[in-house]
Structure formats: structure tokens, C-alpha cells
Amino acid sequence: MVAHLVRLRLRLLANTLRRSVWQTIGLCFAALYGLTVVGFFVAASIAGGRTDPVLTGQVLTVVGAVVVLAWWVVPLFAFGMDATLDPMRFVTFAIPRRRLLAGLAVAGVVSVPAAATLLAALGSSFAWASDPLALLAALLGAVAALALCVVGSRATTTALAPLLDSRRYREILMVVAIVPLLLIGPAVAWLSSGAEKSVGPEGVTVTASGPGPALLEALTRVADVVAWTPFGAPWAFAGAVHDGAWWLLLARIAVVVVTLGAAWWVWDRALARALVSPPHSSSGPKVRGLGxxxxxxxxxxxxxxxxxxxxxxxxxxxxxxxxxxxxxxxxxxxxxxxxxxxxxxxxxxxxxxxxxxxxxxxxxxxxxxxxxxxxxxxxxxxxxxxxxxxxxxxxxxxxxxxxxxxxxxxxxxxxxxxxxxxxxxxxxxxxxxxxxxxxxxxxxxxxxxxxxxxxxxxxxxxxxxxxxxxxxxxxxxxxxxxxxxxxxxxxxxxxxxxxxxxxxxxxxxxxxxxxxxxxxxxxxxxxxxxxxxxxxxxxx
Known part of the structure; x- marks a missing residue:
């Protein structure tokens, strides 16, 4: 069943490309853009790993946590972005639910975002190339992070499908989602200004070319906290191995395993409910005059x-x-x-x-x-x-x-x-x-x-x-x-x-x-x- 769903996903993708030249060009541009971003990210990670692997590991932990969180949250206000293998299309087929879950999970990797995430995660792992054990832990964390991305995304969208099916809920969530997107630029500007300014020996403000001590201390604190969350734990495997903190590594693995199991269980329960009682739209909006x-x-x-x-x-x-x-x-x-x-x-x-x-x-x-x-x-x-x-x-x-x-x-x-x-x-x-x-x-x-x-x-x-x-x-x-x-x-x-x-x-x-x-x-x-x-x- 897993192989069949993967072949079905690839066939649907191929048919989509045959339907329109613009769609083929759009996919090529999306793939090229993804490879460019991944290339810059991997190159920066490897260069940072050669200079300061500990600092690079902290940055990767924070950035990786944002990526996993985006996989979980973005589909909630961009519902319907990828419905080529909508579980509701399999309602009339006698497919065991566990096999359907496994097939949908593996088929979810066959997409440009998933491929870009996997390549970026595996490539950035080589920031720990100087430490073979840490590199092995980083590669394991990259695979675990992708599993969290795919399974967590499916779990949130399937569990919240009744709310997502409400037009009013989608409208409110779309508007609310604009706020953090607009605050990204100001946050970067604020961090940049804080990184460039420091206080001299006599209280005189001077400008430095690199990140200031306050920013590095804040990054360390944020990375330490994020590493204990399900979103940042897989990216912190290598740091624990590099420091020789084996109990810390086991604790972070436990966080990932428990989270992955919980997300899988939520997805399984939500899919079972949806297959038995599929959501249906209301008869139509109420007439309120001609407006x-x-x-x-x-x-x-x-x-x-x-x-x-x-x-x-x-x-x-x-x-x-x-x-x-x-x-x-x-x-x-x-x-x-x-x-x-x-x-x-x-x-x-x-x-x-x-x-x-x-x-x-x-x-x-x-x-x-x-x-x-x-x-x-x-x-x-x-x-x-x-x-x-x-x-x-x-x-x-x-x-x-x-x-x-x-x-x-x-x-x-x-x-x-x-x-x-x-x-x-x-x-x-x-x-x-x-x-x-x-x-x-x-x-x-x-x-x-x-x-x-x-x-x-x-x-x-x-x-x-x-x-x-x-x-x-x-x-x-x-x-x-x-x-x-x-x-x-x-x-x-x-x-x-x-x-x-x-x-x-x-x-x-x-x-x-x-x-x-x-x-x-x-x-x-x-x-x-x-x-x-x-x-x-x-x-x-």
C-alpha cells in the first residue's frame, strides 16, 4: 500500500505537469528556488561548523525549530495547499487505516517543500563533520525532524478539519496570520541593531562587526530552551554528543519519540473519525437582503x-x-x-x-x-x-x-x-x-x-x-x-x-x-x- 500511494502521488504530479506548460515551468522555478535556498543554507552551516560548531549548532537548533513549527502551523491557515492525496478520497475503499496512514506519511515526502527540508536538514548536518559521532547524531536528527514535520502537519490538519472546514474560521485565521509575518522584518532589524551596538569601556556606544555578547548570550538561552521542545530536540542531538552529554541525548530522543508517537496517535484517531463521519458543508449561507x-x-x-x-x-x-x-x-x-x-x-x-x-x-x-x-x-x-x-x-x-x-x-x-x-x-x-x-x-x-x-x-x-x-x-x-x-x-x-x-x-x-x-x-x-x-x- 505504501508503494502504491507513492506511485499514485508521482502519477498525479506527472499528469499535472502534462496538463499545462505554465505548471511545468512553475514547478521548475519552485525546485530551482528551493535548491538555491538549500544550497546557501548548507554552505553557511558547513562554513560555520568549521569556525565554531557549538554556535552553529545553536543557530541550527533555533532555525530548525522554526521550520518544524511552520510545518505544523502553516497548513492551518493555508488549508488546501496540497490535497492531491486527500484522505477523504479513500472513504469508499476498504483500506486498513494503519496501512493508509503509513502510505500517506511516506507519500507526503514526495513534494518540493519536503524534499527541500530533507536536503537542508541532511546538508546542514555536515556542520559537525569534524566530529564523526556528532555527525551521525545530526543525520539521525535530520531524519527525525522530517518525520516530525510530515506527521505533525498531517495530525494538525486532520484533527482540526471540522474547524478548517468553516469559512469564517479560515477568514479569521488568515487575517491573524498576517501579524507575525509582518513582524519578521522588524524583529530582524531589532536583532541586527542589537548585534551591531555594544558599550565601550567608558560607557561610549561603539559598533562591532560581529554579534555582540548580549546577542550571543540570548541565542544560547533560546537554543537551550528550544532544545527541550519537540520542535528543536532533533536538531540538538549533535550538540549533546559533541559535549559528551549522553543522558541529555537520550532525553532529547525520548522527547522526539514521545511527540512523534502522540502525533501519530492523534492523526490515527482523527482519520478514523473523519473516515466514518466525513465533514459536510452546510446547505448555504443565510439570505440577508441585497446588501x-x-x-x-x-x-x-x-x-x-x-x-x-x-x-x-x-x-x-x-x-x-x-x-x-x-x-x-x-x-x-x-x-x-x-x-x-x-x-x-x-x-x-x-x-x-x-x-x-x-x-x-x-x-x-x-x-x-x-x-x-x-x-x-x-x-x-x-x-x-x-x-x-x-x-x-x-x-x-x-x-x-x-x-x-x-x-x-x-x-x-x-x-x-x-x-x-x-x-x-x-x-x-x-x-x-x-x-x-x-x-x-x-x-x-x-x-x-x-x-x-x-x-x-x-x-x-x-x-x-x-x-x-x-x-x-x-x-x-x-x-x-x-x-x-x-x-x-x-x-x-x-x-x-x-x-x-x-x-x-x-x-x-x-x-x-x-x-x-x-x-x-x-x-x-x-x-x-x-x-x-x-x-x-x-x-x-
Missing amino acids: WFARLPATPTGAVAARCATYWVRDPRYAVSLAVVPLLPVALAVVGLSTGAGTGLLLVVAPLTAFILGFGISNDVGYDHTAFALHVATGLPGRADRWGRVLPVVVVGAPLVVAMAVAATGAAGRWDALPALLGLSLGVLGASLGTSSAVSARLVYPVPKPGESAFKTPQGATVATLVAQSVAFLVVLALVLPTLALALAAILGAPAGFGWAAVAVGLATAAGALVVGVRWGARVYERRLPDLLAQVTAFR
Whole structure:
């Protein structure tokens, strides 16, 4: 059964690659990216092991614990990322549950993330090449870590399947997951600033090229604690052997074995429950009136605007973009205070928010998926489609961007920069909306389908997404370049006239880009209507 499920996994992967050239290219890029990251990680580990194996072992313990924890946690808010061997598909087959578990566990290793994790774990073990016994323990720990990754991931997703099947739970968890992701950058900046600064003999702050004593002491304490957790224990096998602490090695092996057994038992119990009583969706959402359709005019443009407004409020794929906006000031404030840039870095918040909101509709046709057939069947005019998608963002985005600009200048104590910041932010909003209106009618790339995780990346979407987003970003940058130059001059101390000139140029850029982008996008939309429908319905 194990060999059969592995062959089935490989066959499904091969069939997926034959279906689309983009999917083949996407897998190749994913594999190349994974090999590049693994190569850098392994090379750094080996180089560190030759210099200071103890310190390198502590870093590997902390990093490895994060990897195992990510395997356990990420599927909870990216549910559905890998469902090629969904256990629910085997409900009607008389397969003994223990054999099914073993087959699913081994087949779970046949993937790019699992292969990258295994190669990185085995390669980093050679940081202990100078100590053969420690190297053997590190290789054993690498295999144990991969087993914890795969079994723990399956256990958490299967046990929490009833909650994950709830759309409201997935939406809340997706938004909450944005917080730690945004805090990664500020945390790295804070650690870097702490590593570079130390106190001299007379209380004078000096800068060092390497990590300071305080940082090394903190790393040692964190590694010692993490080594006793199920996530870090397998990565600390080699350190215990290197120190000759054999009882400590046995204790860490016991932690791994007990955790692996508990995860396997949880997976077994949850799978047994799921196979007997498979989860089922409810009959459908409750009808709560017409919502935005009752508030906006009963015109083609009003209908599209009402539907898009509903998307922004209820669709988690759009909610992720909105969830980032209130966290931007927090992240930039932490980075500014930790790097010495101060609160002046907050001036970036308003233009960045404007770009995020404007770029949010750059692939609206792709997000429509099969619902786009209504546009084709009803013969919706291009201008109605384009303006209907733009208006909700303008109505909400313009006041929000102005409020962010005022708050940022107040927090930074730079009221003199307010005109320049307003002109730049509104110019970015209009330019990005106009560019998105034009690009979304020409470049459509695969996105998560309605109801799927907003963090899911469809196979074959990497290259197409990169091309579309790069083109849109370069166009927006070219459009706002005059406004950006005037705004920077005003912020850096030029006369006040530069700031008011930035307001005039920014508003003119926003209006011109928006009108031209909508008109051009409407013509392309009407010319490519059948092709757009064929593209979005072909996305898998």
C-alpha cells in the first residue's frame, strides 16, 4: 500500500505537469528556488561548523525549530495547499487505516517543500563533520525532524478539519496570520541593531562587526530552551554528543519519540473519525437582503460596483490586502525606532497604502473565476466593468489615504511635508488604479479560486504573476516619477512651493492615469472578452 500511494502521488504530479506548460515551468522555478535556498543554507552551516560548531549548532537548533513549527502551523491557515492525496478520497475503499496512514506519511515526502527540508536538514548536518559521532547524531536528527514535520502537519490538519472546514474560521485565521509575518522584518532589524551596538569601556556606544555578547548570550538561552521542545530536540542531538552529554541525548530522543508517537496517535484517531463521519458543508449561507446591490444604482456600473464592494468586505482573498494596511504603521514604526531612522519612516505609510489598494484590482478578472461568464453572457460594456471595479476603491481608498497621510505627518512632527505627502499618495492611488484597470484586461494570471485559501499559490502561477506585477509596478513608477521628485524635494527641505506643486502634479497624474487606464482597459476588455473567459475558466 505504501508503494502504491507513492506511485499514485508521482502519477498525479506527472499528469499535472502534462496538463499545462505554465505548471511545468512553475514547478521548475519552485525546485530551482528551493535548491538555491538549500544550497546557501548548507554552505553557511558547513562554513560555520568549521569556525565554531557549538554556535552553529545553536543557530541550527533555533532555525530548525522554526521550520518544524511552520510545518505544523502553516497548513492551518493555508488549508488546501496540497490535497492531491486527500484522505477523504479513500472513504469508499476498504483500506486498513494503519496501512493508509503509513502510505500517506511516506507519500507526503514526495513534494518540493519536503524534499527541500530533507536536503537542508541532511546538508546542514555536515556542520559537525569534524566530529564523526556528532555527525551521525545530526543525520539521525535530520531524519527525525522530517518525520516530525510530515506527521505533525498531517495530525494538525486532520484533527482540526471540522474547524478548517468553516469559512469564517479560515477568514479569521488568515487575517491573524498576517501579524507575525509582518513582524519578521522588524524583529530582524531589532536583532541586527542589537548585534551591531555594544558599550565601550567608558560607557561610549561603539559598533562591532560581529554579534555582540548580549546577542550571543540570548541565542544560547533560546537554543537551550528550544532544545527541550519537540520542535528543536532533533536538531540538538549533535550538540549533546559533541559535549559528551549522553543522558541529555537520550532525553532529547525520548522527547522526539514521545511527540512523534502522540502525533501519530492523534492523526490515527482523527482519520478514523473523519473516515466514518466525513465533514459536510452546510446547505448555504443565510439570505440577508441585497446588501450593496440595494444601496447602489441599478445600472451596469452600479451592479459591478456592488459586487466588487461585496468582494472587498466578505472575500478573504481581498481581506488579506486590507488586513495589511493597519499593520503597516506598526511595522514601520518598529523598524524606524530600531534602525535609528526615527518616526520619519512613517511618511512612507500613505503612499504604500495607496499602492496596495490600487494594485488590489490588478487581477480582478482572475478573482471572478467562472462568475466572469455573467459579463460575457450579458454583454456588459467595457467602461461599466472597468469603472465598477474602480469606484469602490476610490470611495474608500481616497479618504483612507488622506487620513493616513495626516496621521503620519502628525506622528513624525512634519506638518510642513503634508502637501507633498498628499500629492504623492493620491497620485500613487490614481496611477495604480488606472494601471490596474488596463493591466487586468490584458494580463490575467492564476489565483486562488473562490473559497480557497488566500495564501495558496496555484501551480504555474509564479512566472505569470511575476511578469504581470513587474509590468504594473514599472508603469506606476514611471507615472508618479515627476510627483515623487517634487515630493522628495519638499520633504528634504526645499521651499514650500515644491509641496504644493506635488499636489497639483499628483492630482493631475491621478486623474489622467485613471481616465486613460479605464478607457484603454475597456477597449482591450471588449476585444478580448472571449479570451478572458477561456483563461479564467482554464485555471485549476
